[in-house]
Amino acid sequence: MDRITSLEAIILPQARLLRPGTGPVTLSPGNSSQEGCSHNIFIVTLADSSHIIARVAKSHNFDSLERNGVDMLNHITSLRPELKVPKVLWHNLDSKQEQTPREFTIVLQDLIPGKPLGSWNELIPQSQQMCFLDSLARFLVELWSIPTSGTIETEVPALLYSQWLENMIDKAIRRCITGDSRWGTTRDYLVMRSLISYYASPHDHITEYGIAHGDMHALNIMVDERLELSGVVDWDWTFTAPLPAIVQFPWFLADVPGWHNEGTKPGETFHHSRDYLVQALRAAEMSANKSDRLTNLLASARERQIFQSAINCRDVHKAFVEEDRRFRGARGKDVRGELEAFLVIYPDLRDEDEVKLIMGSMQ
Known part of the structure; x- marks a missing residue:
């Protein structure tokens, strides 16, 4: 089973539960410019044709950082739901590693629209x-x-x-x-x-x-x-x-x-x-x-x-x-x-x- 197929087996069942609709639920690679040294980004198309992202950690060594980000985003969005940060929709950080070791650490989040600022310089009007x-x-x-x-x-x-x-x-x-x-x-x-x-x-x-x-x-x-x-x-x-x-x-x-x-x-x-x-x-x-x-x-x-x-x-x-x-x-x-x-x-x-x-x- 290749990596994408393995990820689909975990992500798509959860994604189908997020929003009602009749369309296909799919997973595709995201924009490489949004990936860092610790994560791969995938785009998830939901049944209502809307999109979210799946953040997949490249190693379990990043689990503590992932937990840190998830907990803080949950805190922020609970107090300031209008603030322009991604809402956490689902994650598998709480799965019991000692019983069933998880292959990937995954967080599903809202897709923030737009593109990365990328750089800041004097060429910007x-x-x-x-x-x-x-x-x-x-x-x-x-x-x-x-x-x-x-x-x-x-x-x-x-x-x-x-x-x-x-x-x-x-x-x-x-x-x-x-x-x-x-x-x-x-x-x-x-x-x-x-x-x-x-x-x-x-x-x-x-x-x-x-x-x-x-x-x-x-x-x-x-x-x-x-x-x-x-x-x-x-x-x-x-x-x-x-x-x-x-x-x-x-x-x-x-x-x-x-x-x-x-x-x-x-x-x-x-x-x-x-x-x-x-x-x-x-x-x-x-x-x-x-x-x-x-x-x-x-x-x-x-x-x-x-x-x-x-x-x-x-x-x-x-x-x-x-x-x-x-x-x-x-x-x-x-x-x-x-x-x-x-x-x-x-x-x-x-x-x-x-x-x-x-x-x-x-x-």
Whole structure:
């Protein structure tokens, strides 16, 4: 039995239950531009001639990400059914692997109309740029205003932004000390730890959490022929965090050193697009009778975004430790205090050779 036939045997019986009609229910390969490194996309034609998509994971290694995306989409669509995100119609994540191992991990979702934005550059007519940024601002105001209570992460005690950053950096430090990290050094992350107060203290009075898409690049944003946003797809990397951590620019607008956007020329920057998006967000907040808190956070987001991205993105981290003025100024300082604070949380690592080396080298 070939792969398509195997998928049809699983998907088509479920698809027939979704909508009434007399037409054939079929499965066909989707647009390759909508596929990522972890999924294949198929188009399902339902009995009423409408279409949905089937996301088929390329490996069970992605099941935890798939579950993350499904749970968050269910949370979002239950609270904001009008928001332009795909509704989950069916999935097989709950099938008992230990009893009947499933061959594929499959999620059926609404088909978001339009085409991927693909890239953002100066060749896009200004009228279309404005149309897109206005629609993106409306989407972001709604997304960032969704309550996080009831999401999969509500069991974790809420953290201040500084605590959230410390937790993220400490995980990286632990990986470096134990040898589980493929890049980065313990010392550089300890320097980053020493800079947390600079980035976080202006925002630690904000205690609310919000929802981040987690992978908002141009291929995950769908647009119509006018370039108005028609939806945002691929929610596998979504997460909740303090608002200062999630109110950020999409990757293709952020100009983060070390991050490369497809379809842009070397040296091309988008500060004008960011400025416009901030003003569009302000208008969207006013239209929704909200305060300008999100606008103010976005206006100051780029520096935070670069720092956060340098924690977990290899190329951004490399650029940050080599080029960032504030980091380079702190690099020669004694980091033993940060290491001691880290060891209070992870005392099991005190006898590691890397820890002893840093403690000894600073004496």
